Amino acid sequence: MINFLRNVGSNFIDQIWRLGAGGRLFGLMLISSGESFRRFRLVVREVYFTGVNSLVIISVSAFFVGMVLALQGYHTLQKYGSSEAIGVLVALALVRELGPVVTALLFAGRAGTAITAEIGLMKATEQLSAMEMMAVSPIARVIAPKFWAGVISLPILAALFSMIGILGGYLVAVPLIGVDAGAFWSQMQANVDWQFDILNGVIKSVVFGVACTMIALFEGYDAPPTAEGVSRATTRTVVTSSLAVLALDFALTSFMII
């Protein structure tokens, strides 16, 4: 019993400590971000690795998510005789929720793990130490460009996700089921609000971008420099990022709706 309490206590302290260490890294990273903007090609290179390389998984998933949404939506809406509203349903579901959330979850699995593993291995092979000893700050040179690349990539990927999802929904609703194309697009145009739907979706994806990238970077930076340490850190990146995205989504949605 005492051991159990001791374990709970030490785990709790450990988590608080990690939160503090993560916050400290975030602060240091923000202070050292000047270099990323002066030499923007460092960020562009990372945008390629995190963003462009995630395009395939994002596009394919978006296409299927859009198609499933149209199928399920039509099935329910036709019971109420409003199957023309299918376009609005697909668009709102994607732009407000699924676009940012699913993109962030996929981003954590595809790009987040890659970031954690790369930083963890750079640490294990003393590359970060070597940089420190050369009087080059690894936070300014490695961490900050990756962070800004993640924050830039995720909203763009989420926008693409929504766009391709809508296309998938259209293909199922219009050519396959036979909903009127005019009704599909015009209802969407009339009911999707620029500020309340699209802008809120963008805000969500920026917040998720900050959270996912920062978690991935911290886990890599904090990983014990061993094979086991890096593998655990990679797993933790996916678990923590996913939970953070879902919790943040609830919090943000409640702010945006009320």
Added chain:
Amino acid sequence: MTQNIVEIDNLSFGYKNRTLHKGISMTFPKGKVVAIMGGSGSGKTTLLRLIGGQFKPSAGEVRVTGEVVHKQSRGGLYQLRRKMGMLFQQGALFTDLSVYDNVAFPMRELSDLSESMIRDLVLLKLHAVGLRGAHQLMPTELSGGMARRVALARAIALDPQIMMYDEPFAGLDPISMAVICDLIRTLNDALGITSIVVTHDVEETFSFADYIYFVADGVVAAEGSPDDLRQSTLPFIHQFVHGEKDGPVPFHYATGDYKQDLLGPEA
């Protein structure tokens, strides 16, 4: 009088509940190759990190060109590190950059040199370690010895005053070992730098070092020129230099009675 580039003064250091160094003092005179020797886990590499300011001592101080390392601000520490070059045990080359870009890295990050000037300097440094022909290879395509030579070229890229070598011979074949040995001495003399070599390879070190410190149990157990130490009658030095498996450093890790361990407490 010879000027001391690095001075370690009564330095103590430990991790959480383990004391590694208990009042170590050493001096590293300008232009000399000084080796720090000792068994695995005796805290030799940590000494290099203390000199480089990556760790803070719990007592005592390290002075590099007269300045106390751990009392520097971040900017001051980076200025001080510009005087140092360090060769890491496995080279620590950046795996996403080619050999050329690895050597060019410190020049691009820390100087305003033009690309054409950087190209000349990179080829010059690579030529010094005999790998000008390998400049377009990636680190994964290099053998262990070659990787370490490239890392050496990168470490001397900005002409440091002090070169630190962390186990430069670990895991190398005899030819690569001889090449690195030769390079340490040649670079030291040609560039007029001060070299600190952390190692446990006796023969190689004795062949090129000017002065040697032996670290054991957190203190300097012996020091002197290679010839002095070869003649040493101190039991630990004798065991180490002649590679004897038992002696003051026991073969067995400290443990209880063997018989009792096997037969149980009732035996």
